Amino acid sequence: MATDLTRRQLGLACAITAAAGFVDGIGFLHLGGYFVSFMSGNSTRAAADLASGDLLGWGKAIGLVAAFVFGVVLASLVTSKPHPSVAATTTPQRSPRHSPLGPQLHAIWLSVGILVLASACATASLMGVQPAEYAVAPLIAASMGAVNSTFTRGGEVSVGLTYMTGALVKAAQLFAARLKGAPQTGWLRYAALWVAIAAGSAAGAVSYLAAGLVVLWAAPAMLALCAGLVWRRRRL
Template sequence: MVGFETGRVGQSEALLGAWLLAIAGFVDAVAFVVLQGSFVAFMSGNTTILGSSSANGHWHPASLSAVLIALFFAGNVGGAALVRYAGRAAHRLLMVSIAAVILVGTIVANTVSPMAGLVVTAIAAGLINSALAAKTDVHVGLTYVTGTLVKAAHQLVEGVGSDRPWAWSKTLGFWAVFAGGAVVGGAAFSKLGTAALWCAVGLALVACVLPHRTDSPTTVGR
């Protein structure tokens, strides 16, 4: 019975990880257009923009990238603090925080400034990366899709001749989910503009009720 429950826990975390990745991909695609080439979930890209723009004296994109990196980092710090100090309530608090930040960003984007609203969502992207960062069966860095591709490649090679030849496909699936979220986000933005972010709010609210390992009795006392 324990083995069965453990399997269910792993499946619930894979579902949650995929759902959060889809949200991140959706929002990042909208941000890419609104922020004219900057990201809210891809800090490697923002770091390159920061360095290149600074070197060439293009201070607006450099400063925007710096702000996005700082907010993403702050979101990760906040998420890590919840995971460490909030106990069994940490997961639900994280999900609610993600939904709340995306909601605030959506309201700001649609009433005050599209750019300011999307900048706010960088905090949510940071929180998403903390959601499954510890004690989880999902061993990929969520929005760090470069690392996901690297891990899938290594698993593919390690799986040759082993009893798990297709383990890499599950990891690669997380990349595909992020890409799919970006496709949907880009398409939604082309039709709805920043109002498309309300879809991300809805997805984030659904994440608040998705099952998680803390819902399983097998995690009690661990």
């Protein structure tokens, strides 16, 4: 939960969420109303497209959902510890440089790597390699799925970074509690996450309209900066 994060962790979460909003703003305009990080919206689009007989649109929406899920699965495999039954039957390996920051960094760098590949495909498409464009959106969606594994606890995502409906609900609930006299300001943390994704989406949309798909390169740069800050701080 956002209320359990330190200030540095909250800053990292907001920075990643802003980057997710940035690519979602780009993707929404480029794909004509589909999302690369907001899968609830794609699920609604898929249902609406299917009901209206638009099988191509349905396939596009479902494909993005599948790519997002693939990214989550891939990140979970990279960041999670082996199941106890498996760990008990394997020989422990030495990892003297192991750090509790490892899972965070792995999830972020995995997302960066996928985004770099997506950006490279976008650049190739702009240079005339049209088939490369078809890989851009699924790769971005996979990277957004992967980055959601940055904050996990007990194998479960503790803070969602690319979907803000739950954050808005928590912000509203805690704000209502504050109005009733509860001495807490936790609602501001959830509100900050929403502001981050909204601001990032606006920046992505404006950048896309100004310069086109090439601005996608800014997204892996943002996340790489986040990873660098995590490594520098060592303790978040």
